Amino acid sequence: MTHRIIPADPFTIQVSDGEIADLKERLARTRWPFEQDGNENWDYGTNLSYMERLVSYWRDDFDWRKQEAWLNSFKHYRATITDDDDTDHEIHFVYERGSGPSPIPLIMTHGWPSSFREFLDVVNRLAHPEKYGADGPSFDVIVPSLIGYGFSSKPRKPLGPGAIADLWHKLMTDVLGYDTYAAEAGDWGSFVTSRLALQHADAVRAIHLTMLPLRPYVKDKPVTKEEAGWIKEMQAWWRQEEGYRTIQSTKPMALAFGLHDSPAGLAGWLADKYYRLGDTKKHHPFEGMEERFPMDTILTQFSIYWFTGTINSANTLYKSGPAEGTASLKQGERITVPTAYSEYPIDTLPLTPVSWAERGYNIQRFKEMPRGGHFAAMEEPELFADDVRDAFRELLG
Template sequence: MSHRIIPADPFSVHIPEEEIADLKRRLQRTRFPNEPEGNEHWEYGTSLSYMERLVEYWRDDFDWPKIEEGLNRFPQYRATLTDDEGEDHTIHFIYERGTGDNTVPLILTHGWPSTFREFLDVVDPLAHPEKYGREGPAFDVIVPSLIGYGFSSLPRKPIGPAAIADLWHRLMTEVLGYDKYAAQAGDWGSFVTSRLALQHSDSLLGIHLTMLPLRPSLKHESQKPVSEEEGHWIADMQKWWRREEGYRSIQSTKPMALAFGLVDSPAGLAGWLADKYYRLGDTDKSDTMEGMIARFPFDHILTQFSIYWFTGTINSANTLYKAGPAEGSALLKPGERVTVPTAYSEYPIDVLPDTPRSWAERGYNIVRWRVMDRGGHFAAMEEPELFADDVRDAFAEMGLGQEKTGK
């Protein structure tokens, strides 16, 4: 099917050879830190032995031109939109039209420390299910890079999820011409998607989340008292954050203090980000080296890191942690709730407690609830077949794809 003309510029990823060579030179000069005893299971952070293997592969075996071919296998565009404060933002996105006449527009939004590459392996199965022996619905798949991430533009000042949601809505309606659409996301993308459902509910057909970020006003009369299960969950979450929130504390307060090291050293960048993949991915923790590599092959994880490196966007990505709380985008107003039909899938992450459904229903119109048996925080990259089937089934249960969506 030919693409109709859209008000956006065609785009393809291309990194000049001199920038690739510069990365290799920097990796060659990597100075590794000492490692305390007892870090076999990453108790102090990223494993030295893992980083030595990762840096060696990045330097000697990682084939960026081949990676570029994979990134460019779907049509990409960049469109510029102006926000409410008058700042222009250039949004990079994949746009793959689905099979048939009854396709469902679906915008997939990544989080941190991720890029649009997280969804690359599910674009084709979602757009063309018949190629994979699946029934519909088929989707028109849109995968944007968050503002300040990858090949989208750097904002002059940090921009939060609520403001990004308004830009996403304009991308879907003004640039791509859809009256109604569906959305899926995890991590920071789930903040953006939740705000889409709050701010543009008339246009949302349904949403699918792998994280539930909105927090209700528990003191409001509309809220029931916290149940025993919810109380235990809140306590467990607080305990988890006390142990794991070091990165968030830095990025939400003084991200510039960290930025000079991450933007100047590829090994420093990889060391900072790899720790999150280990902790939040569904890796085999009994064999930390091989478990990490099996779940996140070097080519996959280094594509993510390389996109941050070549675009110089790690600091603008990190500052989302400062912009989000400043915007208050996770807090529901008293009596406020997402009314858009919401499907939630909880992927096993062994360091996070399972969310009680009763808590989710305080803030969302939950119409489908699934607990997955494998996969982690980066579900679309970790388990693409499972993820694509789950997303397709969720929206099919909502009745999407049965009628043609207006454009």
């Protein structure tokens, strides 16, 4: 382990009483939209009856101070890291050292519409498995907020996953002093982690992903019949679900005024993705949603976006990511770092063919999970933590 070069300062989440009062006042003034018949299953987007319940709870029953105290029960830090363009970024991260003599350094990266909170239910399970009746390995767990999300800084010049990956490498090496480390992620975090493995293969020992984002180069090897069928099914899925992505990847600023100014608007926009991508029962307008994502859990996520004012800087990753051009592997490029992939049954895409996964990644472990969705660490923390632990035990020996 090398010496520290960049200091990290302890950080405490502190939302003012005035900000909490302002949120409640805005919620009390919510103007409800007209909802046509036929939206019981959210076919037109977020269901009105669910939103009425959510906003009422957020206004009258949600205790931010209680959630804030729970968030602060973890060890938070912020570090200023300079990118290759000589721009400084404040990176917020949770850091829990693992039990035992040789825990594995593990950086875990969230996506959209999530925050660092997504992984908090598994931090101690991974850092201290013995407390949960599980065998090792244990991990030094590092959970950063993506740039532009939560308590990290908002970039004046939007960054893509490749640039963020370089910052993550500096966080792990220059701030925390690790020579080598492992990484885990889903959604946008899987883009960052894949680029981390590609750009810093000498330092990244292994990765675990719940999404395989980098598109392989296929011109020199035509797709198989199975792969072609999967691509067709995937494209059909996206035609039904890509509205949010289309807006955020083209005109995020046009959307920002409504979401930044209205907490109900913010919640309505984000809730739809939790309903669609989470392992939620779809039999009722709100019962399945509330069972999978209890009010306190989902509103902590939404409140982090609200109090930090980061919805637009978070959404803009959908524009800056493609603009960076790092989502496609070039001819001859492949992730050589040992990779474990776990696919949860309710996620953004149909089941990925193993052959497709192996085109772009050094797949050493491919597992289809029995339950859970896009927010797996939050939805199924015990299942998720056991899988991550088992995966790195196999990959690293």
